[in-house]
Amino acid sequence: MTVKSMTGFSASDGVHAETRWQWEGRSVNGRNLELRFRMPPGFDGLERDARQRCQDVLGRGNCSISLRIQREAITxxxxxxxxxxxxxxxxxxxxxxxxxxxxxxxxxxxxxxxxxxxxxAQESDEARKVLEAALLAGLDQMLEGLAAARAAEGERLAAIVHGQLDEIAGLVEKITGAASRQPQVIADRLAEQIARLTEGDTALDPERLHQEAVLLASKADVQEELDRLRAHIGAARSLLEEPGPTGRKLEFLAQEFNREANTICSKANDIEVSHAGLALKSVIDQFREQVANIE
Known part of the structure; x- marks a missing residue:
């Protein structure tokens, strides 16, 4: 499973000579990768290397990285x-x-x-470089933990999203098999309506009645929407298995899911399809909320 969440937390502690430190990293969902650093006085120069290391590990998300330094003794x-x-x-x-x-x-x-x-006592350039190298190694350890936390959360998200896709697929098949989508059922319903309006007058041309039923059926047909929903389900499942960040593509698919569901609801011609369409919109909305957290 390759899905990663954008939510995670990690910390790492270390010590070198008379210096103790702690790195902390927190990340939440975001449109792109945004990094914010809080460095102690005198260590601002580390930010460039730290930023590059974060970019090598993290794909997307709003990330806050902080470093705390404590000198046990000052020579x-x-x-x-x-x-x-x-x-x-x-x-x-x-x-x-x-x-x-x-x-x-x-x-x-x-x-x-x-x-x-x-x-x-003045710290030599060489001693300073050794300390900074130790600090960056501690950052790598923290980033490894943050990546692991995001991956673990991603596994949980993937299971939820796969379940939602199963629900969407089930509702698509339910609408596909709805009796009200059959042309003969539409023709019978139309005949009842006309008989009620004309109070039993049978002067209407049966062939014309059939043509009107076919026209009504074509306007209410949702086969194209159902076919596109099936294609979107397959695309979403493929994206969940792809390496690298796929969250933005899944968010786009959520919009496409919603568009097809809206069309189905607008074309619904009986209570069964209408209820299934509303259930479909509800599951798609839950799907959209979950994929918003995927890297």
Whole structure:
């Protein structure tokens, strides 16, 4: 079974060195493939590669992709600001001479603001590339899970749609076998109507009556619509077995199904065909709702 849904969710967690992350992906039905990313500050550059990987896996749907980053510990470095220390020494020496007091100790000088600095360690380009490669591998894992979720939902959808096609086929055969579609039945009904209107006057030409019955039967004939419905059913079943996205083609077929059902209802000349036509429209509407979720 190759049917895939556009609805799914997946998440993947990972860790590299001092960095933890989590990818999340959610998708719902959409006309085309629309990707929206939420990336943490400093990782916006990943979006281009992430977008390409999503396009390689997903065919259609509105997809939201998010990345959360957590640094377990931040490596820091303690640096001596030599220029500030020289200035502090010069000021301390001048103050010591003016006050006739011993100069301050080294501890006092190092405690002065700006002499000793604590800064975050700079991440090398190579370390950054290794981290980004690990993040993209985590994205691939999340996309694999999302594709699997969409495929599992697709199997469920396919079973429902096949059942709806079976219902449509059954209603088509019911209308095909309706007694009211037989020309003789139409002729008898027409004769009854004419007899009722003319109060039993038999002056009407039987041949003309037959011609009118044939004309009425041709106007009420739905054979072409039934034939097209059978063709649409076959086309839909074939699409459900095709690889790749077929949802838009199935949506188009749903419109064609509905058009034929409307024509059958408009031509219905008895209660049996009318009820079957309305049931047909109901099943087709359910079919349309389901295929709207197929990729």
């Amino acid at each position: 820091t470095e303690i640096r001596l600001n030599e220029a500030s220390l020289r200035q502090a020494l010069a000021v301390a020496k001048a103050a010591s001479e003016l006050a006739a007091m011993p100069p301050p100790t080294l501890d006092s000088l190092l405690a002065m603001r700006g002499v000793v600095e604590t800064v975050d």
